[in-house]
Amino acid sequence: MTTPDAVLRRVRGALGLGRLLALGGPADGAWLSESAAAAVLRRAAASVPRAVLNDVRLSLVDPETAEPPTVPTPPAAVWPGPLRVEAGVSVWDLTEPLPALTAALRSALLDAAAEALGLTVTVVDLRVDTLLDAAPESPAAPGAPAAVEPSDPVGTAVAATAGVAHLTGTLGAAVHHAPDHVRVELATAEGHRALDVARAVRRVVAGVLEDDRAVTIVITATA
Numbered sequence: 001m002t003t004p005d006a007v008l009r010r011v012r013g014a015l016g017l018g019r020l021l022a023l024g025g026p027a028d029g030a031w032l033s034e035s036a037a038a039a040v041l042r043r044a045a046a047s048v049p050r051a052v053l054n055d056v057r058l059s060l061v062d063p064e065t066a067e068p069p070t071v072p073t074p075p076a077a078v079w080p081g082p083l084r085v086e087a088g089v090s091v092w093d094l095t096e097p098l099p100a101l102t103a104a105l106r107s108a109l110l111d112a113a114a115e116a117l118g119l120t121v122t123v124v125d126l127r128v129d130t131l132l133d134a135a136p137e138s139p140a141a142p143g144a145p146a147a148v149e150p151s152d153p154v155g156t157a158v159a160a161t162a163g164v165a166h167l168t169g170t171l172g173a174a175v176h177h178a179p180d181h182v183r184v185e186l187a188t189a190e191g192h193r194a195l196d197v198a199r200a201v202r203r204v205v206a207g208v209l210e211d212d213r214a215v216t217i218v219i220t221a222t223a
Contacts, residue, residue, distance in 0.1 A: 017170060017220055021058055022069070022080035023118050023195045029071035030198035030217040031078075034058050037117060040222055041085065044112030048104045050095070052136060054088035054129055061123050071214040072181040074171060084123040085109055092132035102126045117222070118195025144221045145187065148174040157208045158184055161201050163192030168220045181214040190223035 018034025038056040045053045059078075060066055066081035073079075087109075091101060106124045113121040147166035150156040155167055155175045165187040167174035176183040184205060188197045198217040205215045 017076075019058065020074055020077040020218060021083065021119060022078055023198055023219070024080065026067045026080050027070045028080075028195070028199065029069065029202060029215055030195060030219070031074055032117060032119065032194050032219045033221070036194075036219060036221050037113075037119060040112055040116050041087070041109050044108045044116070045087075045105055048101070048108055050093050050135075051089055051091045051101055051105055053105075054090055056085065056087045058083050058085055058119075058121075060084070071216055072178070072183075074183060074216060074218050082120050082122040083113075084125060085113070085121055086125045087127075088129040089126050090130040090132055090136060091128060092135055094131075098128060102128070116193060118193050118198075145170045145185075147187070150174070154182065154184065154205055154208050157204050158186060158201050161197070161204050163189055163197035163200060165189040165221075165223055170220050171218060178213075181216055182209065183216040183218060185218045185220055187221035188219055188223060194219050194222060 016035060020031040020033055021037060023030040023032050034057070037058055041056055042053050045051065061082045061084045066079035068079055089102070089105065091098070094101070105126060109124050110121055113119040145168035148169040150159045150167060152175055158164055158175070159167055168185045168187050171185055174185050182205060184201060186201065188194050198219060201217050202215045
């Protein structure tokens with residue numbers, strides 16, 4: 001039986017994921033949490049000296065042009081379409097003009113979104129919030145979703161797929177069986193592009209299922 005405290009923890013965890021951003025196109029059936037995407041973008045920004053990202057938000061550039069997915073969507077899911085990254089920046093020890101610094105940040109974020117995640121980001125809006133006298137202390141990394149042990153053949157097959165670090169269960173069961181679809185929630189391993197992992201997992205799950213239900217993948221964390 002699920003206790004009220006367990007329900008509250010689950011709701012808080014789901015809210016901490018932020019939006020679920022579509023990976024790939026309408027038929028890919030894959031989503032990545034905004035919190036996981038932001039963590040990757042922060043790591044990419046760290047390659048640019050004398051700057052650090054503050055808040056990071058991702059949203060559709062134009063919701064009107066987003067394409068409806070062809071598979072059932074998870075809660076808080078954003079439809080596939082070009083994305084905008086908005087972030088505040090703190091800078092210090094300036095030895096080059098701000099436009100050059102923000103251009104380097106923008107390039108690092110665009111590269112990380114495409115190469116590490118598979119997100120289609122076309123707009124990066126940066127605002128310099130703070131001019132610091134010295135580099136700030138590194139903020140504590142937010143807590144990642146807890147690993148969940150597989151409990152059925154689908155979960156076991158997913159956990160053994162290359163690029164999967166482990167299953168997670170922030171939205172509910174790590175493997176959620178519905179009448180028309182199966183939703184799998186997971187974290188990706190280091191060195192694996194999120195979209196590629198999602199596509200591989202969908203193929204694995206389709207091979208394990210004994211019916212033709214659609215498969216939806218939600219990635220809640222990346223290594």
